[in-house]
Amino acid sequence: MVRRWLFGDQLGPHFLDDPAQPVLLIESKAVFRRRAFHRQKAHLVLSAMRHRAAELGDQARYLRTETYREALARVREPLDACHPTSRAARRLVRAAGVTMLGPRGFATDPAEFTAWANGRSRLRMEDFYHDARRRFGLLMDGGEPVGGRWNLDADNRQPPPKSGHLDVPPPPLPVEDDVDAEVRADLDRWEREGVAFVGRDGPRLFPATRDEAVARLRHFVAHRLAAFGPYEDAMLSGDPWLAHSMLSAPLNLGLLDPLEAARAAERAFRAGKVPLASTEGFVRQLIGWRDYIWHLYWYLGERYPRANRLHARRTLPDWFAGLDADAVQARCLSDVLAGVRDRGWVHHIPRLMVLGNYGLQRGWRPQELADWFHRCFVDGYEWVMTANVVGMSQYADAGAITTKPYAAGGAYLHRMSDYCGGCRYDPGTRLGEHACPYTAGYWAFLDRHRDALRGNHRLAQPLRQLDRLADLDAVVDQEHRRGSHAP
Known part of the structure; x- marks a missing residue:
């Protein structure tokens, strides 16, 4: 079986064709030498990669090297990879002779976006979003949007509550483990060796595993989504989370699939547990804006x-x-x-x-x-x-x-x-x-x-x-x- 090379933002089960497929994960130190990333971002990415390798056990080969090329030189078996999320990574995959598959982790595939975009004088997200809702049948009654309106953003612009906080439970925070302790010790050592970071270290606040990501999604839908819509544009000095999902990081690590999250929100709405305006706002972020931004990165070209x-x-x-x-x-x-x-x-x-x-x-x-x-x-x-x-x-x-x-x-x-x-x-x-x-x-x-x-x-x-x-x-x-x- 061909070994699947997974980048650090391709960590969910939907990046494998077979649950037993052998996997390659590469931790490149040069990535962190070249640019000064936030210390907590470096921790999250490395923690997520190492947790995934631990979950896969003998199924995964985990290489810690200075560069990607150094790691690839050690691999003798055939590799394939899902389409990476950056041009530099795509060039690396091609230069290494690795078989490149289509992208995953997004709802709309490139051919669908190109078919929608070609010939348009203006690439408006709202038009793309309507098209995606129809294709996926999300929040639809037949051929029309539930409630008769595509976009309920006008209902979701309330100023912050006078109390200074929202009456919703906070998102469940991860419990750090031995993997996190190892990552923190390694980053401390890297800093002593001259690798620069910005920002402050702190407890890991975002999911680094599939189980943590699913737990946060379920908690959000059950306890926070209803309040998300009205206050999604509000800001409070004493409440940085408000009712936001805190799911962008696990989504962008590939731990969750956007359609999975969108359908979970729709089920809550259909069950009468969440207002339409909140559900629509969340769905629009997932299959509208997020996918739209991803496809624009490729569609608008290298000069953009x-x-x-x-x-x-x-x-x-x-x-x-x-x-x-x-x-x-x-x-x-x-x-x-x-x-x-x-x-x-x-x-x-x-x-x-x-x-x-x-x-x-x-x-x-x-x-x-x-x-x-x-x-x-x-x-x-x-x-x-x-x-x-x-x-x-x-x-x-x-x-x-x-x-x-x-x-x-x-x-x-x-x-x-x-x-x-x-x-x-x-x-x-x-x-x-x-x-x-x-x-x-x-x-x-x-x-x-x-x-x-x-x-x-x-x-x-x-x-x-x-x-x-x-x-x-x-x-x-x-x-x-x-x-x-x-x-």
Whole structure:
């Protein structure tokens, strides 16, 4: 039987054709030498790989080497591999003469996406999502969506509760074992040998085994999914989890299949246990956005990651790149950056509207920011962050996948979070000592790109308002002087 080479993000049973198929797993130290990953991300990936090898026992050959090529030189038997999730890994598989199979771990296959995408002038996620719902029969009544609407996002935008927390049980956290202890000791030794990491070490917060991932999925559907929808866009300083599933990391490690999770949510809805709006929002993330981002990584080609249509040239400042949350006085940015430092994770709205929004307003290089997200988040991979950051967050493709830049001032953050209370900055002030860096940055961003954005109908009103700001020149000068200093 041909031995299946499994990468570290292909760890679930659906990556094997036969439960008894022999497996090759390679732990390459060079991956961690080349780039400074978050310490907790390195721990999670190595823990997941070593746990999988332990589960498979004699069925798995686990090689710890400096490079992939060094490991492959030791293997004499024929290998095959599921399509990897990065271009570099795909080149490696081809160069090694390994038989490459189709991709797994996603709902829509490449031929289906290409058939949907070819000939379209704009690749809108919403259109792809409708197509996927029909193909998989998810939340459908015959040929129509359950409830008569495809997208219930408008029902899922409630501000955070005044209590400062959601009344839902926290996600079940893993219990570390001897494998985790071994990984932590190895990473400590690697650091002494000069391998650099960012972020802080800490208890493992995310599933590293199939059993842990399934347990978290079941707990989420039973206890948290109902509250997920209404508050999925809310932010709370004292509650980083809210009702989010915390499943992105195990999904991206290949421990869960997205259709498995989507159908579990639908069963809960059909049983009357979960509202439609919450179920639809979760399903849209799984078979809509996640698959869409994966396919765009390949479909848009190798030049897309270098897109920079807004000509953003500033490099990431040291305080941001190094996760120095203590250097930041803006309460929202400090808390979110601390979340990345301490957990390697914050949910999608802080990523987009606090971290990405700030970088967009300051004109940071999209490629640097995408690389930062890739390295600093436990669920970050090149395929995840390319379109998410370059396209959606930084608008560097000038609207190829979104209808407007995700730039917003302090009013949005004030409405959707509790951060503005107690902050030294005022979300309603754009000039002076108490000017909110997001409010001032928003107007400076529109002014800097007014010509490029003038034809965007969704920005017509703020661009008209921009021309009526008597203090605009002073605001722009203030933001220029702020430069790369921590706000």
